[in-house]
Amino acid sequence: GKLLDIFNSREQQSIKNKFNTGDVLFGKLRPYLRKFFLASFDGVCSSEIWVLRGKYISSAYLYYLIQTDKFYEVSNITFGSKMPRADWDFIASFSFQYPSQKEQEKIAKFLSLIDEKLNDIGYIVPGLGDAGDRECLVERLGDIGGPHGLAELPGDDVTAVIVEDR
Numbered sequence: 001g002k003l004l005d006i007f008n009s010r011e012q013q014s015i016k017n018k019f020n021t022g023d024v025l026f027g028k029l030r031p032y033l034r035k036f037f038l039a040s041f042d043g044v045c046s047s048e049i050w051v052l053r054g055k056y057i058s059s060a061y062l063y064y065l066i067q068t069d070k071f072y073e074v075s076n077i078t079f080g081s082k083m084p085r086a087d088w089d090f091i092a093s094f095s096f097q098y099p100s101q102k103e104q105e106k107i108a109k110f111l112s113l114i115d116e117k118l119n120d121i122g123y124i125v126p127g128l129g130d131a132g133d134r135e136c137l138v139e140r141l142g143d144i145g146g147p148h149g150l151a152e153l154p155g156d157d158v159t160a161v162i163v164e165d166r
Helices: 059-065 069-075 088-092 101-124 131-143
Strands: 016-019 024-027 036-038 043-046 049-054 095-098 151-154 158-161
Touching: 016 049, 024 059, 036 059, 043 049, 049 059, 059 095, 059 101, 069 088
Parallel strands: none
Antiparallel strands: 016 043, 024 036, 024 049, 049 158, 095 151
């Protein structure tokens, strides 16, 4: 995810969620748009964005986990027809597989290097380096199966942090 713009939160009259460096941000409004960001700074965001922190998984790994087809499918079971929103209670009822902390670090590092390279390529050749170019790599997170020492992560083991900025 790329951050497209930054606003002064004092100029916004809406309720906001506070986030910290390393938190994963996920747009719950119209989740089919796949809006996500790994925070590189502390700040506040719209209440239409979930601030996610893993209890048993690293934020870097969580950032890629939310990009898998499984998470996408689950988050797109929405409520509201005019402005559909993902339902955290529904997502929390699902389990996601995850490897050991050491493997999470390796996987996240590898995928972040791929992101960096694709981003560089995108600057050289317009149209390349988009999310679709790396989709198959990220999707491997959802396809890991079988007896590989993976644990099940219930969806409710990811904390959705909702904090009002005052």
